[in-house]
Amino acid sequence: LNLFRNRSTNPEKLRQQILSTRLYLITFLILLFIIILYTSLEKKIRTETIVLKNLNHYKQLQNLYPNSLTCPCVRIAIEYKQFIQINPVFHPVCSSDFVTQEWFHFLYHTDNEEEQRFLFLVSAQFQVLSYLCNLTKETLDNNLMELHSKKLITVNLIKKSTPRRFKRSLDVISGIIHGNFFITFPQTNWKFTSYNVAEGSPYYTNPLTYKNNSCTCGTSSKCTETSKIDGLLIGCYPLESLLQSSLKCLYNQTCLTSIKELTKNNDSFEILSTNNQLYSIDETVQQIVDRLFVIDWSINQSYYEEYFKQCHPTL
DSSP, rough: OOOOOOSSSOHHHHHHHHHHHHHHHHHHHHHHHHHHHHHHHHHOOOOOOBBOOOOHHHHHHHHHHHTTOOOOSSSSSOBBTTTOEEEEEEEEGSSSSSGSSHHHHHHOSOOOOGGGHHHHHHHHHHHHHHHHHHHHHHHHHHHHHHHHHBBSTTTTHHHHHHHHHHHHHHHHHHHHHTTTTTTOOSSSSSEEESSOOOOOOEEEEEEETTTTTEEEEOOOOOOOOOEEEETTTTEHHHHHHHHBBBBBGGOOOHHHHHHHHHHHHHOOOOOOOOOOOOSTTTTTTTHHEEEEEEEEEEEEEEEEHHHHHHHHOOO
16 A cells, blocks of 8 residues: 555655555554544543532532532621631630739738839739730620621631731830820839929929930830849830730749738739640740730631531532
């Protein structure tokens, strides 16, 4: 067979034409075989609608058809509160005696006149701590309420955006207080000074300094120095001092006893438990506030099943 025959009678050319014909036929047959084989092995997709019985039924189908299974929800939007519940677990200090009026009274009403001013500053810082606990709880409650009313946003959003918004608000408040040179009630940042003891003499305000006069409240709101209580700092503002302090004294009975000796008060308070390993007792209050006093997030484990029930999907 010669598909490339012409008028030439040259034996060599005829031989080449026959070889070309054979090569062409072999190539053609191979390609034809490949096309037939591909056509026979190609999967044919058939769309079928199935009414799901339950979540397990869906999981079985997902295992059988992992790449082709589609499961549209019959509802356009579902509120989060219908299938998920988020409950933050707060730092134990927010439910302890150290944020109660009894503790503030214990520190403030002391018979030790020498330590009265210092203990007044300590009491003020713990009152700020109590305020921060309540404020962060209120902030989280409002944001969780907002989350539950929204439809299908990322749950992690509340864990990340809420602390950032709270920190920005706190920074703005601190900036306003320091920028306007507000004087604290115990005069820890500015003090009144009179250069003349005569009646009617004017009073002047001078900034206080901390850390051996190396930091002045006139230029910085974050000036602090160590105090007689382990981990607790004192400085220009109770809020800034508290944020840089740690609460490790509240976990130590010996440290609490030393406070009791300063106040000369016989009242007793229970130390914070060290059983929880989700956080360090040496962390600063700033680190605790940055996560809104939350040490863990409790999320209902059956939220996917609840979502499935609300969705009523079909296949």
